[in-house]
Amino acid sequence: MTVDIQFIVNASSYIGSAIAMGFGAIGAAIGVGYTAAMANSAIGEKPDSSGTLFKTMLVGQAVAESAAIFALVVSVLLIFRKVPAVGLHQAAAALGAGISMGFGAIGSGIGSGIPGGQVCLGLARQPAFSGRLIITFLIGSAVSQTPAILAMIVALMLLFIDFSNDLITAAALLGAGISMGFGAIGSGIGSGFPAGEACIGTARQPELAGSITTNMLIGSAVCQTPAIFSMVVALMLMFMKFSHAPLNPTWAALIGAGISTGLAAIGSGIGGGMAAGGSCEGISRQPRSVGQVTTIMLVGQAVAQTPSIFGLLVSFILMFKAFPEATTVSAAMALLGAGISMGFGGIGPGIGNGMAAESAAKWVARNLEKTGDLMRTMLVGQAVSQSTAIYAMVISLVLIFVV
């Protein structure tokens, strides 16, 4: 039976479009629902201003919905795009674009729903400051959309750039999609936390609006780092030349590289967001604490990002090490396994470290004299939580270098 390439490319375009829309709808729906729920409780608290609150809720939902609209665009493009099929790399690119957009939209959907909900609560508390609150909320949700936009850029690049026609490139393109798609989840959810806390904090202390917004912007920008790492790995997989390497173990190494950074970025993104959220709350409670709280937030976020850095390290080794040609499939599985081990192993420690940093930032604001002690406790606790990521990295390195 001869396999028709056009058939395979079409088939994977359809699967890709289904993945893009199906998974892409998850996050936005949750985010929209959260906004509506918070708007309900805000209207219940303050029935007089139900008109303003209702309008704000609709704006918040529209912003959260846009992640799903990005997914819809990519999905429609995948279905109706007509290209002459020349190789299997197009099939991989279509599938990768679907994965990148579908999973990449989950985080931003949830994340940008959080500020939408919190701004309704804030407005119920301080109707007089609606202008200031709405600006904070719009900036916050725009930042939360960044990971979905990065995912859409990678998806469109996968669809519209001509890549070289061989099987290793096909594996690399699939890896690029996986890396960007999963890597955007964490940062999207995470950057919703500081945005939400900033909205409610501005309502609590309107005269601090400036420093709370600054803190939110720093926190949510640093929280994008895991998504940026994933995008870097995706770009390297797309644009570096791997065609001279032997096909058999290298295809697994490239997909493994995508899995490793992509999955490990989930936890780090959420964790970094929790730290930033805690610091926004802390500043709104204790205005004098801006310096110390920002410092502890940055240190906490940096440590929360460590799992995604380990993921990046494993990806780099998988991309740059020259593997000898293998005849069996076991060598390839070891490399794929290295990516899976580091990827999944990095999710938990990132969130755990973020929890430690969140509560440290909150408590430093209440207890400024004890900054040093609190930071030390946070770091020692994070070091223990980190050890699971280190176990995962050790197993990955053993799978790459020893097996």
Next chain:
Amino acid sequence: MGDLGRIHQLIIPLGNYKMTFNLEVIVMTWIVIAVLITFGYLTVRKKSIFPHSFQVLGELFVSGLYKLTEDALDEKLARKYGPLTCALFMFLIISNWLGLIPHMEEPTKDLNTPLGLGLMGFIIAHSAGIKSKGLKDYLKEYCAPIFFMAPLNIIGELAKVVSISFRLFGNIMGGAIIILVVSHLTYSILLPPFLNAFFGIFVGTIQAFVFTMLTVVYISVQVK
């Protein structure tokens, strides 16, 4: 786009061993050092009670970083490690900003620079720990909670070096790659200045600060 991952190298064979120099990094590091020395000279020249502009800038830098060191360590140790903090932060911030100038490259974009600085911090932290606790108590900590956890504790300490240096390297190099690819795809229209501002100024400053703070904090964890 073909120069993704290209490095200018000078390789000197030395018997069986090859010494490799990354020329760009060396030259860029010298430029950073020259900028810092000039800045230092301008700062302390004509010191007066009514400070001139450079003196104000220098005092701002030093007193701010000194205060941060004091928060993490205590007053006595801050006197000892304060200069390290200031030097590290100023070196890193100038390094990270250097890429904004056309034809210049950040020395921190090459893994060797962050790794060297990370190893330096590691050695300083651990020698400080041995000095303050004594060798016996220092070694005992590795066997906590049980003795057979020692190998994993040692790997955990080494992983700190990996994470601190790869954090800086990944951020700076990632920014450079994203700027390169986006500039190429958009034919350098409109977007690159904003990306340069974000990755060069903003991320560069934050990462320099984080690297410095983590070095100080690693010392404080070892000492206490």
